[in-house]
Amino acid sequence: MRTIGHFIDGIETSGNSAEFQDVFNPATGEVQARVALATQADLDAAVASAAAAQPKWAATNPQRRARVFFSFVALINQHMDELATLLSAEHGKTIEDAKGDIQRGLEVAEFVAGAPHLLKGEFTDGAGPAIDMYSMRQPVGIGAGITPFNFPAMIPLWMLSPAIAAGNAFILKPSERDPSVPVRLAQLAIEAGLPKGVLNVVHGGKAVVDGILHHDHIGAVSFVGSTPIARYVYATAAAEGKRVQAFGGAKNHMIIMPDADMDKAADALMGAGYGSAGERCMAVSVAVPVGDETADRIIAALKPRIEALKVGPATDAASEMGPVITKASKDRIDALVQSGIDQGATLAVDGRGFTLQGYENGYFVGPSLFDHVTPEMDIYKEEIFGPVLSVVRTRTYEQALKLTMDNPYGNGTAIFTRDGDAARDFAARVNVGMVGINVPVPVPLAYHSFGGWKASAFGDLNQHGTDAIKFWTRTKTVTARWPSGIKDGAEFQMPTMK
Numbered sequence: 001m002r003t004i005g006h007f008i009d010g011i012e013t014s015g016n017s018a019e020f021q022d023v024f025n026p027a028t029g030e031v032q033a034r035v036a037l038a039t040q041a042d043l044d045a046a047v048a049s050a051a052a053a054q055p056k057w058a059a060t061n062p063q064r065r066a067r068v069f070f071s072f073v074a075l076i077n078q079h080m081d082e083l084a085t086l087l088s089a090e091h092g093k094t095i096e097d098a099k100g101d102i103q104r105g106l107e108v109a110e111f112v113a114g115a116p117h118l119l120k121g122e123f124t125d126g127a128g129p130a131i132d133m134y135s136m137r138q139p140v141g142i143g144a145g146i147t148p149f150n151f152p153a154m155i156p157l158w159m160l161s162p163a164i165a166a167g168n169a170f171i172l173k174p175s176e177r178d179p180s181v182p183v184r185l186a187q188l189a190i191e192a193g194l195p196k197g198v199l200n201v202v203h204g205g206k207a208v209v210d211g212i213l214h215h216d217h218i219g220a221v222s223f224v225g226s227t228p229i230a231r232y233v234y235a236t237a238a239a240e241g242k243r244v245q246a247f248g249g250a251k252n253h254m255i256i257m258p259d260a261d262m263d264k265a266a267d268a269l270m271g272a273g274y275g276s277a278g279e280r281c282m283a284v285s286v287a288v289p290v291g292d293e294t295a296d297r298i299i300a301a302l303k304p305r306i307e308a309l310k311v312g313p314a315t316d317a318a319s320e321m322g323p324v325i326t327k328a329s330k331d332r333i334d335a336l337v338q339s340g341i342d343q344g345a346t347l348a349v350d351g352r353g354f355t356l357q358g359y360e361n362g363y364f365v366g367p368s369l370f371d372h373v374t375p376e377m378d379i380y381k382e383e384i385f386g387p388v389l390s391v392v393r394t395r396t397y398e399q400a401l402k403l404t405m406d407n408p409y410g411n412g413t414a415i416f417t418r419d420g421d422a423a424r425d426f427a428a429r430v431n432v433g434m435v436g437i438n439v440p441v442p443v444p445l446a447y448h449s450f451g452g453w454k455a456s457a458f459g460d461l462n463q464h465g466t467d468a469i470k471f472w473t474r475t476k477t478v479t480a481r482w483p484s485g486i487k488d489g490a491e492f493q494m495p496t497m498k
Contacts, residue, residue, distance in 0.1 A: 002033040004179050006042055006203060007186040009049035010196025015042040021176050021203075026092035026323040027313035029361035033090075035179045038202040043171075043211045046200035050142045050169035051217055053197030058139050058167035062116040065165055069113040071192035076106050079188065083181055087152055088314035090178035092322040092363070093276050095314050098153075102181075104443070105157025108464045111446035112165035118469045119166060128497055130485020137473040139167035140219040140243060144212045146233065147182070148225045149175035149325055150279045150385075156182050158450070159222045162468035164189075164198060168220075172201045173212060177325055179203050213237045220472060222463070223247065224281070226383075227409075227455050234458035245459035245471055249383040250281045250411030250452065253404040254440055255426070256289045256298055257397065257417035264438075265416040266301035272414075272440035273389040274309060274367045277324050281456075282412045282434070282441050285384060286373075287391045288400045295393045299348060299371055302389075306349045306367045313359060323363040324386055330363045333386035337368050340379040340390075346371040351387060375403065383409075397422060405431050410453030414440050433457065 004023065005012040017036035025032045038046075057065070076083065084098040093101070112118070119137050127133040145159035156172055163170045174182035186201050202208060212218055213236045220243040223233040227248030234246040254272065256265050272284035289295035312319035324330050334352050341347055351366025365386055373380050373390040380390055394400040404413050414436035415426045423437045433452040436442030444450055444465070451462030461471040 001031070004033055004035040004183060004203070006036060006038055006046065007183050007199075007201035008042070008046045009200070010190055012183060012187070015039070015045060017042060023090055023177065023179065024326070025089055026325055027315070027359055027362045027364075029327065029363060033180070035176050035203050037176065038204040038208050040207075040211055043202055043208060043215070046171050046202050047142060047215060047217050049197035049200055050171060053195050054139070054141060054167075054169035057164075057169065057195055057198050060167075062119050062165075062167075065167065066113045066115045068189075068193045069109055069115075069161065069165060072189055072194070073106060073109050073113070075188045075192050076102065076109070076185070079184075083153065083184060086180045086184060087178065088322070090180055091149065091152060092325060093279075093314065094319050094322050095317070097276050097322075098314070101151050102153040105151075105154035105161075107446040108158050108468075109161045111464065112161045115165040118466065119473070121475075127479070128481075128485075131479060131481045133477065133479050135475050135477045137166070137469070138476055139473055141168060142171065142218050143168045143220040143222070143472055144171040144173065144215075144218050146173045146209055146212065146221065146223045146225070147175060149177040150276070150281070152178045152181045153185065155224050156185060158463050158468075160199060162464065163220075163222075163472040164194070166469060166472040168472055169198045170200070171212065171218065172199065173204065173208055174201065176203050176205065209233070210236075213242070214240060219243065221245075222471070230458055243471065245451075245457075245461055245463065247281070247452065247457050247463070248455060249409060250283075250456050251286060251380075251383055251407050251409040252282060252284050252412045252414075253286045253288050253407065254284045254414040254416065255397075255400045255404065256287060256294055257415065257419060257422060258291050258294045259418045260294075260416040261418070262297045262301050265298060266305055268414075268416065268438075268440035269298070269302060269389060270305050270309070274306070274321055274387045277321050277365065278387040279324060279385055280441070282443055283385075284414065284440050285388065285390060286380065287389060288394055288403060289391065290394055290397055290400050292393060295371070295391060299369075299391065302369060303349060306369055309367050311354060311364060311366060312356060313362070321367065321387060324365055325363065327363055329386065330365050333365050333384060333388065336379055336382065336384050336386075337388060340370050340373070340377060343377045343379075345373045345377055345379065345390070375406075401426065401430060405429075408455045411456040412436070412442055412452070414438075414442060416440075433462075
């Protein structure tokens, strides 16, 4: 059986690991590999490798660092099919969806190839008598990223690319459920010219996470996962004096106005609600039609689309939705669907009990659709992270907006309408970090920043875009006065420009 090791000091190794965890194929339920779980000694070895490599990497000028990313991007494109196949085998998402996962990460690696411009400081000539003032952006030192199972390529690339381009070394702790792609990306980075030790990968659970959060030599931590763990990561790492960004869960609403194109809105809900089996932090899990007529029309448009959705393994090119990641996830989703029935929602399409010949032991869940959901129900309150779409009917636009704003999460939201005033009002007033206008999954492009509000994010700076460069660097401001401007004698008053 294949063993997936850590990637430390430029090589894949099982290190000191005496404990391993099975890696399953979600389509079949079979064990396909095992992954080594790191000890504290393994983490220390990764940090030691990073500490040895980081000063020389930071001293490498930004243009030469950027050239590594040009090569890295080219290699990822060259190995796209291989990476997508690896990703699909461990996560379960379709090949095309896996390629999208990789591509959205790749775009951040492309963006940080502009590091020479992004890292420029500021300069003021003649800020005072014979005084010049300038700022520099310098790396934090060693950063760490803790990433979830649902995007095993995209989110690691979102974190490691700006961190490394800014001159840091990086420790990546990916999900142990689908660990192969992160290790392969690290190998490709070395092939692209990244010095060994600048990027290290360690696998493990809470013990490794805690080791990262408390490690004296790690200066910044980025995390993506559930809200309870995001709170824990933020509080723990911040208490250790580290810079932290921690992104949590979501409950994303899509408002459908009466004037919306119902076919386009239904198509959008299909992709946003059931794409990647709903295992996205930006998935739309709540449809909010305004008015009963709108609700009836959107339900009528959705039902035949849902019933025709092709659920299958990634190896079938016709598959539109694959399995969920584990049997525990499947069981939890089924239980939440039952709770929706028990609590009075109308199950318009029941995805439970879905089976596929030859894949009876796979973790497949069919798509479900609920109508007449209310905010008191568990299927509304909890992040299901599965292919379940809830319809919450509202009478007015203001009620729909209030429903979205009262939700404790604030990751993404969308409105479908032809009314420019309604769209503009929604974008201005809604207390959510990412907003789509006739765009169901408003994930910004690499040169803008990704981040939610409320219980969806903890920390002041977002992922990718210029926020990422700010997060992975510290500003140093220098004030220089030259001999011609220095007066004789001591100066006891507070210096001013008066």
